Amino acid sequence: AQSVTQPDARVTVSEGASLQLRCKYSYFGTPYLFWYVQYPRQGLQLLLKYYPGDPVVQGVNGFEAEFSKSNSSFHLRKASVHWSDWAVYFCAVPAYQGGRALIFGTGTTVSVSP
Amino acid sequence: EAAVTQSPRNKVAVTGGKVTLSCNQTNNHNNMYWYRQDTGHGLRLIHYSYGAGSTEKGDIPDGYKASRPSQENFSLILELATPSQTSVYFCASGDARTGDTEVFFGKGTRLTVV
Numbered sequence: 001a002q003s004v005t006q007p008d009a010r011v012t013v014s015e016g017a018s019l020q021l022r023c024k025y026s027y028f029g030t031p032y033l034f035w036y037v038q039y040p041r042q043g044l045q046l047l048l049k050y051y052p053g054d055p056v057v058q059g060v061n062g063f064e065a066e067f068s069k070s071n072s073s074f075h076l077r078k079a080s081v082h083w084s085d086w087a088v089y090f091c092a093v094p095a096y097q098g099g100r101a102l103i104f105g106t107g108t109t110v111s112v113s114p
Numbered sequence: 115e116a117a118v119t120q121s122p123r124n125k126v127a128v129t130g131g132k133v134t135l136s137c138n139q140t141n142n143h144n145n146m147y148w149y150r151q152d153t154g155h156g157l158r159l160i161h162y163s164y165g166a167g168s169t170e171k172g173d174i175p176d177g178y179k180a181s182r183p184s185q186e187n188f189s190l191i192l193e194l195a196t197p198s199q200t201s202v203y204f205c206a207s208g209d210a211r212t213g214d215t216e217v218f219f220g221k222g223t224r225l226t227v228v
Binding site: 006009034036041042043044045046049090095101102103104105106107 | 118145147149154155156157159162172204206216217219220221222
């Protein structure tokens with residue numbers, strides 16, 4: 001069955017440092033993949049999405065993600081973190097069943113230290 | 115800009131009482147979803163709908179009903195609320211017929227069952 005694993009529940013990074021958030025997926029074939037961000041007391045917003053093609057996808061606010069079929073991964077990166085990036089980040093993959101609901105990982109909370 | 119509006123934003127209910135969470139979308143999307151978010155579980159799908167008059171069970175439907183009276187509106191109903199249903203609930207809409215379409219979220223309803 002399809003699934004998404006985000007192994008890091010919480011990551012703390014210094015402002016200006018680089019960030020990588022890990023996502024592993026299980027899916028038959030090559031999926032579409034998504035990263036969403038949830039700011040405090042807000043709903044989820046799309047950060048970027050992957051369509052089969054170029055493995056590196058650019059998103060908003062300097063985020064990018066790289067798809068690897070061999071590793072079943074879709075890791076998120078940012079070169080220089082800003083305090084406003086303090087949020088929870090979710091990786092998601094479409095479900096097989098009709099309606100194409102998204103299946104989400106458990107999320108990674110990013111805390112930014114000064 | 116896609117818009118999904120949830121009401122109420124906060125709700126305190128008593129055990130055994132009936133709770134209705136409402137969701138309205140102005141995106142003209144066919145599909146709508148109800149998720150709940152709990153620490154350590156990420157977002158889990160409760161019910162979803164393909165369009166007016168349809169409701170489908172998601173991954174954790176027990177204790178919940180759903181109603182889709184129109185394209186725009188999708189309600190989640192807790193007939194007999196229990197403390198285990200204390201959570202943050204998110205409604206979302208999408209036109210995800212092909213799996214490559216993002217899903218748009220409301221800002222969430224924080225439900226506390228006492």
